[in-house]
Amino acid sequence: MHIRKQRLLTPGPTPLLPRALHAMMASDIHHRTQDFIKLYPQVLADLKEVYGTQGDVLITVSSGTGALEASISNFFSEGDTIVICSAGKFGERWVDLAKAYRLNAVVLTAPYGAVVAPERVEQALRENPAAKGVAFQASETSTGAAHDVQAIAEITKKTGALCIVDAITGLGTMKLDIDGWGLDIVVGGSQKAFMIPPGLAFVSVSEKAWAQNAGAKLPRLYFDLKREKKMADKGESAWTPNVSLILALAESLKYIKSLGMDKLIENAQLLALGTRSAVTALGLELFAPHSPSSSVTAVKAPQGMDSGEIVKGFRNHFGSIIANGQGTMKGQIFRIAHLGYFDFADLFAVIAELELILHSKGIPVEFGKGVAAVQKVYAEAAFKPASV
Numbered sequence: 001m002h003i004r005k006q007r008l009l010t011p012g013p014t015p016l017l018p019r020a021l022h023a024m025m026a027s028d029i030h031h032r033t034q035d036f037i038k039l040y041p042q043v044l045a046d047l048k049e050v051y052g053t054q055g056d057v058l059i060t061v062s063s064g065t066g067a068l069e070a071s072i073s074n075f076f077s078e079g080d081t082i083v084i085c086s087a088g089k090f091g092e093r094w095v096d097l098a099k100a101y102r103l104n105a106v107v108l109t110a111p112y113g114a115v116v117a118p119e120r121v122e123q124a125l126r127e128n129p130a131a132k133g134v135a136f137q138a139s140e141t142s143t144g145a146a147h148d149v150q151a152i153a154e155i156t157k158k159t160g161a162l163c164i165v166d167a168i169t170g171l172g173t174m175k176l177d178i179d180g181w182g183l184d185i186v187v188g189g190s191q192k193a194f195m196i197p198p199g200l201a202f203v204s205v206s207e208k209a210w211a212q213n214a215g216a217k218l219p220r221l222y223f224d225l226k227r228e229k230k231m232a233d234k235g236e237s238a239w240t241p242n243v244s245l246i247l248a249l250a251e252s253l254k255y256i257k258s259l260g261m262d263k264l265i266e267n268a269q270l271l272a273l274g275t276r277s278a279v280t281a282l283g284l285e286l287f288a289p290h291s292p293s294s295s296v297t298a299v300k301a302p303q304g305m306d307s308g309e310i311v312k313g314f315r316n317h318f319g320s321i322i323a324n325g326q327g328t329m330k331g332q333i334f335r336i337a338h339l340g341y342f343d344f345a346d347l348f349a350v351i352a353e354l355e356l357i358l359h360s361k362g363i364p365v366e367f368g369k370g371v372a373a374v375q376k377v378y379a380e381a382a383f384k385p386a387s388v
């Protein structure tokens with residue numbers, strides 16, 4: 001047995017930023033003292049800057065789903081109509097939430113690997129003029145496909161409906177002009193491009209959304225965003241916060257600001273480009289070839305092979321944790337992540353590992369062919385002025 005370093009290469013949780021991890025050690029502070037009240041407003045301000053909005057950005061102590069739930073419970077009343085674009089397991093989560101809160105869900109589905117075309121949203125809003133919201137994923141992490149956020153937002157903006165974006169893997173991997181495009185609610189999660197462990201979620205709220213909140217009657221308590229905002233304005237959180245993660249977030253936001261959000265996005269986009277180029281060079285097929293996201297690339301397993309074999313190969317030979325498919329996609333695809341604290345050195349290794357694993361399964365592989373494709377992307381990006 002040789003040394004195998006464990007590497008977390010999944011689309012959430014993602015690799016941790018070392019300085020954020022170290023910051024968590026200082027969590028022996030009380031959240032109703034000056035120590036915290038010095039820290040929290042700065043974190044909220046940095047989060048707002050990284051989100052790139054003039055609107056409010058609030059934090060919930062939960063995984064991403066908690067903030068998705070808050071996006072429903074704070075802005076709707078029972079029986080309200082919501083249009084949902086469902087193109088994968090996370091789109092299905094919007095549907096489950098709408099059902100749990102007894103909304104009238106108009107569900108636009110796309111087959112796994114595809115996305116819902118903006119024209120379908122336009123038609124659904126025409127047919128349901130009283131709709132109070134349109135909910136979708138910026139990047140559907142389960143399939144590696146990305147919705148056209150700008151186009152859907154522009155359609156929604158012309159109506160009374162709120163544009164509600166699960167951007168949990170969209171933030172930091174694609175441009176999202178929250179104020180310019182009219183994204184009313186944008187949800188993020190700590191364990192994705194924010195480079196810290198799971199346990200915090202973020203939600204931006206526009207003026208239009210606050211106006212709808214005023215008349216929204218669904219029950220809520222722990223995830224009451226109005227209450228959260230009132231406390232945030234005083235520099236505090238409504239409930240006992242996850243102080244260790246707030247400390248980590250403070251560091252990761254500083255890092256993202258120093259890098260620049262546009263560079264973080266470009267980083268993911270280049271890694272995604274390199275990955276697509278490498279796997280196609282190796283003769284594999286992309287699962288979402290027409291609207292690939294830059295947060296994660298989903299790749300079909302070679303004919304007749306269970307993708308779990310590849311996932312297992314990564315773990316057993318190299319200690320690399322990559323993702324299998326979810327639901328019915330389990331066994332069909334494997335997913336390589338690009339969001340957050342990933343770099344080209346990670347990707348060179350991942351593709352070299354993939355080549356070795358395919359070879360070990362008897363798939364004909366020319367060693368270095370995939371790696372060379374990534375190197376080519378790197379060479380072009382590193383030695384030419386960047387543009388996104």
Ligand SMILES: *Cc1c(COP(=O)(O)O)cnc(C)c1O
Nearest residue numbers: 012063064065090141166168169
């Ligand atoms: C990770 C993720 C979520 C959040 O799931 P949690 O397990 O609740 O953090 C939601 N939507 C998308 C698109 C995701 O990638």
